[in-house]
Amino acid sequence: MSMFDNFDFSVLAPSLPFLWSGLLFTAKLTLIAMAGGIFLGTLLALARLSAITPLALAATWYVNVMRSIPLLMVILWFFLVIPLITGQPMGAENSAILTFTAFEAAYYSEIMRAGIQSVPRGQVWAGQALGMNYRQTMSYIVLPQAFRNMLPVLLTQTIILFQDTSLVYAIGAKDLLKAAEVAGKNYNRPVEMYLFVALIYFVICFSLSRLVKHLQARIAIIR
């Protein structure tokens, strides 16, 4: 008699549409936080490397604060504090998207900062010597190379982000994990549900990390 004899996986099929909607939100949260986080993170990185001291200090302060607080606390704080500031509730899902974008920006900014610094000084000189201003040198010369150099690391951070999105469970946002919990309670089969979504998380993360490996080999700039 194996331990699986006690399991009833037949409850999975009717739960699929519900789990799917949870997965969709998890994917949406991941993609928005990734795009927004990389965009804001790049601006933060440029600010940190800027010669304008107050700007550099403000960006450094932001990044260090975000990186020093546990994510779960940031999620709870944003959820509780932002409605107090704006005076209206924003909903768990929107709160989650805002929190993750702001939080991940700090991590992505460190990656982009390393990426920008990995571009040789001479490349900046070459752009400037052609008459490019700061914005042009950054957007045509430095950032494309920084981004390419860092693409595998950015994606790895995104895999971590994808896993971390499960923490929005704490504020009741309906992500994949929350959907599993609800479905598990519905059918009184929580173990099967949690096992199943664990498998989903695993398959997605594993596929993404294979993709990173593949990319690493392909996108390296020929020098």
Add this chain to the structure above:
Amino acid sequence: MIEIRKVSKWYGQFQVLTDCSTRIEKGEVVVVCGPSGSGKSTLIKCVNGLESFQEGEVTVNGISVGDPKTDLPRLRSHVGMVFQHFELFPHMTITENLAIGQVKVLGRGKDEAIERGLRLLERVGLKSQAGKYPGQLSGGQQQRVAIARALAMDPICMLFDEPTSALDPEMINEVLDVMVELANEGMTMMVVTHEMGFARKVADRVIFMDQGCIVEDATKDEFFGTPRSERAQLFLSKILSH
């Protein structure tokens, strides 16, 4: 065209340039040589403001480089520069490398920029490489592309910062040939180099630098005939003895 007046520069406490003065007239070819660490590269980068300096003045076509009110990008856009390590943009094809400055800085149309770029590429003998990436070219080829890229901006003068120092010996001549041709066409050139053969062939003047100072600033014949300073004599004897 280029005037350098009493330029001094410090990195912290360390003085890298001391009271450097010289001028380069339109159409002149001036070679700057000297031992490594003598400030040659720093001086040439002061001409287009890639390096700042604390004292003195540099003007290009009458426009002051050190003046904070000067539109430096605009000034640089018509001062061509070629670097020791080529500095082609590795994420762009050769054609894109040739066109980007023209399109983004000069505002030329893409087709026009590509056409002009390809004409110059043909001139440096590399038309067949247009679709490749810089990493697929040899050092000498990359440097010729870099020269074409600078020329595509229709520069009023060209700065060369040790253009052959990073090249394998067999590739040096292909780059020097392009530079000689350019000099013969009347381009105003300031060239930091150890290639004394090039200097003998096309230079009007030779500047010798040592420890951040311009020690010698003489016509080519004077310089190779009887260098006045002992330091220049020693330098010449060392690099010309083979």
